[in-house]
Amino acid sequence: MTTLFIVDDHKIFRESLAELMTKQGFKVIGMAGNGKQLLELLDKSIPDLVIMDIAMPEMDGCEAAKIAMEKYPNLKILTLSSFGDEKYYYLMINAGVKGFVLKNAGINEVKQAATEILEGGSWFSAELMKSVINSMNKKTTTDASVKLSERELEVLKLICKGLTAEKIAEELNLSHETIRTYRANLLSKTGCSNAPALVLYAIKNRIIELG
Known part of the structure; x- marks a missing residue:
């Protein structure tokens, strides 16, 4: 339990x-x-x-x-x-x-x-x-300096849906290690410390929208 x-x-x-x-x-x-x-x-x-x-x-x-x-x-x-x-x-x-x-x-x-x-x-x-x-x-602007690849954007959007690395790997038909590499690249490029911070980054920069 x-x-x-x-x-x-x-x-x-x-x-x-x-x-x-x-x-x-x-x-x-x-x-x-x-x-x-x-x-x-x-x-x-x-x-x-x-x-x-x-x-x-x-x-x-x-x-x-x-x-x-x-x-x-x-x-x-x-x-x-x-x-x-x-x-x-x-x-x-x-x-x-x-x-x-x-x-x-x-x-x-x-x-x-x-x-x-x-x-x-x-x-x-x-x-x-x-x-x-x-x-x-109201306080900040979007960050246009960060350039993400199409695959990185795809992984980021799935992270924003709350999917684990294992589920993302299954969804994209990629290995778990490959997804971990994409996640590490996203954290490095955006300056985020973890997945929840990536979610805030994605919304703030209009990569995803809340319905």
Whole structure:
């Protein structure tokens, strides 16, 4: 059974989410009210997935994610977000967070996001990403200096759909190692640190569009 930590400073929210996720077949093995408490839990056991808020007292989700990912690089984190948290998204992504779900999302979306991340993919709420990109577009321009090949664009678009390297290899009838090479080239050319950052890059530069 897939194990979870739930981290949120509102007790009623984390307990309600724990109950809902348990009904979806997950096993909640730890809950925390802030990032500091999460790190203490991680010193005792590592769950399959951490579902964590950003804005919390003592230690917020950004700092906790950064410290946790440095110490446990294979840890998977799904962030619970509010529209007011846009300024933290890049920090969370650079720390290694695999996805974002709005707090007003239904339990089915949370389950789907968790499943995608556990399978090696990523997940972004479309509504949330529109808000982030609108905010980014007011401050930045697209980067015309980066030239991607047709195959690199093809791989990037599949990454943006949340596909793992294995699924992309199957989709394009290429080897897993070839896809890993394309992914490494994309990260190098764009200056991104991971797949979620590539998703933001692709949307910001209008390589893909949110419907």
